[in-house]
Amino acid sequence: MKMANNERKPDGLRAVERTVAVLRALAESPAGASLTELVKATEIPATTLHRMLGVLRGTALVRETADGRYALAAGTMTLARSYLDGLDLRQEALAVMRPLSAQTGETCHLGVLALVHIVYIEKIDSPSPVRMHSRVGQTNPALTTAIGRAILAHSPAHVVDEVTEAHRRLSGDPVSRAGIDALLAGVRADGYARDIQESELGICCVAAPVFDHAGHVVAGLGISAPATRFDDEAAGRLGPQVRAAAVELSGQLGWSGAPARDTAGSTAGPGSRTPMPRPEPAGPHSVPTAAP
Numbered sequence: 696m697k698m699a700n701n702e703r704k705p706d707g708l709r710a711v712e713r714t715v716a717v718l719r720a721l722a723e724s725p726a727g728a729s730l731t732e733l734v735k736a737t738e739i740p741a742t743t744l745h746r747m748l749g750v751l752r753g754t755a756l757v758r759e760t761a762d763g764r765y766a767l768a769a770g771t772m773t774l775a776r777s778y779l780d781g782l783d784l785r786q787e788a789l790a791v792m793r794p795l796s797a798q799t800g801e802t803c804h805l806g807v808l809a810l811v812h813i814v815y816i817e818k819i820d821s822p823s824p825v826r827m828h829s830r831v832g833q834t835n836p837a838l839t840t841a842i843g844r845a846i847l848a849h850s851p852a853h854v855v856d857e858v859t860e861a862h863r864r865l866s867g868d869p870v871s872r873a874g875i876d877a878l879l880a881g882v883r884a885d886g887y888a889r890d891i892q893e894s895e896l897g898i899c900c901v902a903a904p905v906f907d908h909a910g911h912v913v914a915g916l917g918i919s920a921p922a923t924r925f926d927d928e929a930a931g932r933l934g935p936q937v938r939a940a941a942v943e944l945s946g947q948l949g950w951s952g953a954p955a956r957d958t959a960g961s962t963a964g965p966g967s968r969t970p971m972p973r974p975e976p977a978g979p980h981s982v983p984t985a986a987p
Contacts, residue, residue, distance in 0.1 A: 727764030841902035842915035844888035903941035908949030
């Protein structure tokens, strides 16, 4: 993390920039870095850097390891926790949802999993007069919606079990867990899920997972459109846009790009290409069913 070689700046500003450069360099070396390595990474003179590290150790932002290397200390966790505690998922999402809706011309939803359903917690309407009619607080079955599938594809296995069993009881559909696993594997491979009139006739959606700082899926971000202007080609074109927006939102929540390791099946993050089959939906409200 080399510093930019800018014109002469006030000493106070230069000190702040150097401090940030040191902390960023240490963040890129979780196991610690030697003084020589930090000099090379920051281009700060060794004597100055040594004094800075001494001050940072006094503030509990930097520690010295047993083998004499420097690493981030517990004080940085306090700062990170304060940042994360101040985040509001809905407010952070709006900064991503507004441009996504404007770029695609479609309605944008943010949804979370609630038992067997997903609940819309934020929405940006399409600018088109012909659009999906929905409201914040509305629910839809998780297994038949793109948002629900995007969330379930990165949820723990026991959550997928519970949702599948509840769907069987409530809908009477003999859904197959093997079929669901194959469907969710396809979602992980693509990085986004699709719903082509499976949750509601005349409405199509694509959605991608949103992760928190620990790599756990916390929501799904999706766009919905009337079937008259949406098909498989549109899903393939708009899916990557939705996926990119979800990755951006995840980054704002502190996600580093690494998924949690307790998801159902693969731990692959959005956009990774795992060669697994993705079954085509059979029709409205349909999910993979058990063989008769």
